[in-house]
Amino acid sequence: MPETQMLVYGLNTESADLVHISSCKSGLSELVCPQCRTQLIARMGSQNTWHFAHYNPERQLTENSRSCSYSKESELHLAGKHLFNRLVQDTGLLRLPEFTLTYKQIANSPALSTLTKNQKNFVLAKAGTNPEPSTGVSFPEVSHQIDHCELEPTEGMEGYRPDVQLSYRGQPVAYIEVVVSNDVSTKKMRHFHHQRIPVLRYIPAGKLLMTDEDMLGKAVKQRVDLEWVYHPIESSLPDSVFGEMEQFLAQREETRKQVLKNTEQGSTFSDTHLLQPDPVTWYEANLREGFRKKLEGHYQSSTGASMSNEMKAKAAHLYFNNKNYNGGITYLELARMLKF
Ligand SMILES: [Zn+2]
Numbered sequence: 202m203p204e205t206q207m208l209v210y211g212l213n214t215e216s217a218d219l220v221h222i223s224s225c226k227s228g229l230s231e232l233v234c235p236q237c238r239t240q241l242i243a244r245m246g247s248q249n250t251w252h253f254a255h256y257n258p259e260r261q262l263t264e265n266s267r268s269c270s271y272s273k274e275s276e277l278h279l280a281g282k283h284l285f286n287r288l289v290q291d292t293g294l295l296r297l298p299e300f301t302l303t304y305k306q307i308a309n310s311p312a313l314s315t316l317t318k319n320q321k322n323f324v325l326a327k328a329g330t331n332p333e334p335s336t337g338v339s340f341p342e343v344s345h346q347i348d349h350c351e352l353e354p355t356e357g358m359e360g361y362r363p364d365v366q367l368s369y370r371g372q373p374v375a376y377i378e379v380v381v382s383n384d385v386s387t388k389k390m391r392h393f394h395h396q397r398i399p400v401l402r403y404i405p406a407g408k409l410l411m412t413d414e415d416m417l418g419k420a421v422k423q424r425v426d427l428e429w430v431y432h433p434i435e436s437s438l439p440d441s442v443f444g445e446m447e448q449f450l451a452q453r454e455e456t457r458k459q460v461l462k463n464t465e466q467g468s469t470f471s472d473t474h475l476l477q478p479d480p481v482t483w484y485e486a487n488l489r490e491g492f493r494k495k496l497e498g499h500y501q502s503s504t505g506a507s508m509s510n511e512m513k514a515k516a517a518h519l520y521f522n523n524k525n526y527n528g529g530i531t532y533l534e535l536a537r538m539l540k541f
Contacts, residue, residue: 207252208234208271209410210243210280219283221415222251229256233281236271251412273410274381277422278364280417281379282352285365287423289350293365295375296344296425297399303337304328305405312438313414323446338445340434345374363400375399378430385430393431401427480514488520496532501541515539 210219211232220232227245234241234255238274241253255269288295304327307313313321347367354366363376376383376393380402403425409416484493496516500508508516519538523530 207250207254208241208276209252209412210235210276210283211243211253212238214238218286219280219417221417222253222412223415225253234269234271236275237269238267276380277405277407277410278379279382281403282364282377284405284409284420284425285367285377285419286350286352286402287417288425289347289367291418291421293346293348294340294344295347297375297401298427298429299342300340300429300433300434301337302340302434302438306337306435307438310435310438312436314439319445320451323449340432345369345451347374359392359513361389363393365403373398375401377427378402380404394436397433397436399429399433400431402430403427444529480517482509483521484513484517487517490533496535500541501533501538503536512539 209222211222211225211230212218212235213220213232219235222243222245225232225243225245227243229240229242231251232241232253234253237255240256242256243251243253245251247400304324307324308328313324316324334441342405346369348370349368351366351368353362353364355362364379366376367374367377376396376398378389378400381404385400385402406420409420497508500506500512515536516539519535522528523535
């Protein structure tokens with residue numbers, strides 16, 4: 202008999218439950234193959250590992266259904282889905298693991314479009330320069346009540362069915378994708394993004410198909426480890442996410458005010474000597490051409506004159522003093538400091 206047809210779970214068509222071989226009696230059962238619906242026979246001898254086989258009434262033997270494509274892979278996928286039925290029945294709780302929203306995710310999120318320019322620059326700089334892509338804003342693990350599990354729901358899914366939908370009091374709590382060989386497709390992912398419901402990945406372990414014990418119940422009693430596929434926070438960033446950002450921007454603003462104040466008081470720039478011998482040369486060499494053109498164009502349009510060397514030297518000092526702030530300064534900010 203091909204190993205692919207040595208099933209561990211049979212389907213009870215009345216309850217739609219998967220029934221484990223260890224809770225059956227040897228011989229012809231009421232259960233069917235989840236794939237081809239052929240009646241199953243439980244083989245529970247001492248020679249071979251316990252298993253179900255397709256029943257062939259004509260031969261009273263089990264080596265039939267060569268056309269059934271049910272495989273260990275399909276059985277593991279099915280067992281993985283049914284595990285969530287058991288989770289609802291046995292615990293009524295879904296553990297959503299800790300989630301870290303990285304700056305890369307924020308930068309790629311549609312939520313970025315709702316940010317101010319300063320916030321956007323902050324995020325992009327963080328996402329681009331952060332050596333630890335895992336750092337970001339963390340949300341702790343939470344447990345959510347669940348009272349209903351639906352496998353491959355169709356309602357409201359517009360053709361994209363998650364493997365499992367878990368809900369509580371009629372409201373969807375999470376979608377679970379049971380991943381055995383193929384990960385969640387990007388097309389499916391994009392669809393989930395519109396729904397703004399948590400999507401998690403469950404990778405069932407091969408031990409779910411052990412034959413001597415009902416491993417679904419055991420797995421539920423231990424812990425069901427899930428991985429985040431999509432957290433709705435990726436699409437709608439709450440203010441709390443921006444705590445660090447606001448703090449940073451406030452600090453930067455404070456420092457700039459200080460620089461501006463020093464400039465107004467006519468004090469010398471602390472790093473002046475670094476701009477020697479000639480601040481104008483430094484200005485030409487260190488400010489990007491596009492930046493200079495915008496700055497000088499702005500000067501031209503506000504004053505009607507070309508920028509003097511004195512102004513360029515001032516710009517060089519201010520630019521130098523501010524260039525290490527996150528993302529540097531914009532030409533408009535520099536113009537504001539130079540009062541034009
Ligand atoms: Zn079958």
